[in-house]
Amino acid sequence: MNIDLSNRQHHILTRLTQQSYCSIDQLSSDFSITKQTVRRDINALCDLGLARRRNGGVSVPASLENSNYLTRKASFSDVKHKIATQVAQQIPNGSTVFLGIGTTISAIAEQLGQHQQLRIVTNNFEAAAILSHYDHIETWIAGGRLRHNDRDIIGESSDDFFQQFIADIGIISCAAVTPLQSIETSKKTVEWCLDHELQEAKVSQAIINNSLQTWLVAHENKWHQQASSKVAPLTNFNQVFKG
Template sequence: MAQQQQIFERQTKIAELVRTAGFISVDSLAQHFGVTPQTIRRDVNKLCDEGMLRRIHGGVAPPADRPNIDYRKRKLINLKAKEEIAATVAERIPDHASLAISIGTTPELCAKALSGHSHLRIFTNNFNAAFVCCENATFEVTVPGGRLRNKDKDLLGSSAVDLFKAYKVDVGVFGVGGVDSDGTLLDFYEGEVGARQAILANCRRAYLVLDQSKFGRTAHVRGGHITEVDAVFCDAPPPESIRHILEDAGVELVICDNGGKKKRPALG
């Protein structure tokens, strides 16, 4: 069991390193982890077979742009960074608050990071987040009705939009498929944009949560702009053009590297 966990953690780190660097040779990865090239090749073969990376002569690179990969596999990408984001967001949420939480792996981790809070009211179309929140007996969790997307375990469409329109919540927490160079928010499906926009329109404060891989990532459905939110939570500084856009619009940029150790403030 311990060995399997070690392999899992190494493969997760490989995926993160490659997505950050763009290309890494097998020999470099072997040297970095202190294992044989044969071990790295086995790891790389598994990651490539799952669509998380792609082989290039002499090494490995991120997958070519295509429809979003499987939810379970996305959870492994930049996992530590997403957990830092989630911990920082959780420190901004007081007890007894109401929240709308969107689909996506980072919003799910935000829900998990809220487990130590009390008496939160959660509205979400992300059933992964809903199940996590139900573990806290003081939380009230409301979800829409309809057909789940099997792999993602979430729900899109009119019932999700209607849920978010029916309530005015303190905080909306949502992710995004990608951010274009001009700050346009992008997703892979129209239903994802519709639900996210409904959250944005019906929350008192809007928190956009995303790791640095989302900047410049290709997704074809436009929906909103990064300046429409109150705060952007990211694991590293975004591109300079995005920083200027946020500064000019007065949007708070939170670089999440403190482990979420700050005291929770009241909502302002």
């Protein structure tokens, strides 16, 4: 199908690929156009199935949210580096640490080279590859299905793998953070971290359940995303790093 888009609409799509969500105010300012013009561009993209309207802005369609690894690695790279630095500074030498999936987690692995006597247990193939360069860091990696686009390993064998250890710190990322209605009362909402796939959520839950402390790394754009698999409420985490 031949899709006829303006140059500006192509640029908006590129921006969405890089950061998943854009507000109308942001696009209006960045392209020096009125909000009404932004809305017309958004409507055109949504009618073609290339974007999805969101409160106050636009995001990529649900089918594209869990994009390939290199695209996600480039997205918000400065913020991820900042989060990774903050996290690494708080990991004591001699700790056993679980590292979950995601590009922010890989960025944390890049910051651990100066630590001593760490035991890292992970299903993040990219993080394990980074840590393999350090012979003073003991690295354990889960077995299971390797997802090439995500560079991680998931499945029941990965869940069982984490249950064989107790970690001082378990660190996970997520696809989205969303307020959900509490089961106990219909009036109270609780923020939950969510993943796109149930198997991703189950691995993160195995990390949480076998860690003395649990840390969540999620830059602020995660609060504009949507996903369907529940991991845990934010109240379950000892620390949340947003950058």
